[in-house]
Amino acid sequence: MKLSGELSEFCDRIGYRFQTPELLVRALTHGSISSTTRPDNQRLEFLGDRVLGLVMAEAILDADPTATEGILAPRYNALVRKETCAAVAREIELGAVLKLGKSEMVSGGRRKEALLGDGMEALIAAVYRDGGFAAARDLILRLWGSRVHEVEEDARDPKTALQEFVQARGEPTPQYEIIKREGPDHAPEFTIAVTLASGERAEAKAGAKRQAEQAAAKALLERLDT
Incomplete structure (x- = not known):
C-alpha cells in the first residue's frame, strides 16, 4: 500500500515512516466510517494507551530519581490523560488526517478532544506494532518533548x-x-x-x-x- 501525499506529509511531521502503511490508516480511522473491510482504531487505541503509560512511567522516574510515588502519580496522570494526548495531536495536526464519517465531519470531529486523544493513542500503537517498543518510545518522547520535565510537582487536575x-x-x-x-x-x-x-x-x-x-x-x- 502506498500512502497518499497527505499521509506522507503527516509521517514527515511525526518523524516516522511506516513499513506497513495500513497500520497508519487504521490508526486514523474513526468508528463513524469503519466497515468490515475497514476496521476502526479502537483496538489500537486500547494498546496505545498502555504503551504510552509504560513510556511515561519510565520517563518520569528517570527525570526525577528522588521523587516519591505520591509525587510521581499526579505527574503521570497529567502526562497520559486525554487532554494531553489531544494537545499533542493538535501540534502534529492529526485532526486534519483523521478518517471520519460525514456526521462526525459536520459536527466538528476533527477538533473534538476525545477523537484527537483517541487518535493519538491509536497512532502510538500503530508505531509500536510497526517498529517495536523502541520506535514507539522515541515517538512519544519526541512529541511530548519538554512536558516530561516541566510537569508540575503537584500535577493533579x-x-x-x-x-x-x-x-x-x-x-x-x-x-x-x-x-x-x-x-x-x-x-x-x-x-x-x-x-x-x-x-x-x-x-x-x-x-x-x-x-x-x-x-x-x-x-x-x-x-x-x-
Whole structure:
C-alpha cells in the first residue's frame, strides 16, 4: 500500500515512516466510517494507551530519581490523560488526517478532544506494532518533548484537587451544573458552575463539558486560596 501525499506529509511531521502503511490508516480511522473491510482504531487505541503509560512511567522516574510515588502519580496522570494526548495531536495536526464519517465531519470531529486523544493513542500503537517498543518510545518522547520535565510537582487536575480539598474539610462532593450551552452543534460552548456545600461557587466556559468543569474547578480553587 502506498500512502497518499497527505499521509506522507503527516509521517514527515511525526518523524516516522511506516513499513506497513495500513497500520497508519487504521490508526486514523474513526468508528463513524469503519466497515468490515475497514476496521476502526479502537483496538489500537486500547494498546496505545498502555504503551504510552509504560513510556511515561519510565520517563518520569528517570527525570526525577528522588521523587516519591505520591509525587510521581499526579505527574503521570497529567502526562497520559486525554487532554494531553489531544494537545499533542493538535501540534502534529492529526485532526486534519483523521478518517471520519460525514456526521462526525459536520459536527466538528476533527477538533473534538476525545477523537484527537483517541487518535493519538491509536497512532502510538500503530508505531509500536510497526517498529517495536523502541520506535514507539522515541515517538512519544519526541512529541511530548519538554512536558516530561516541566510537569508540575503537584500535577493533579483541578477537579481532583478540588475534590481532595473539600474532603479535607469534611464536606460532600462538589456539584457541577451546566448553566448554558451556546453555539452550533459542531462547535458548542458550555458554561458550567461548580458549587460547594459551604456555598462557594465559580463558573467557567469552554468548548467541551469536561474542559469547562476543569476550568470552573480551577477558578474556585484559586478563589479559595486567596
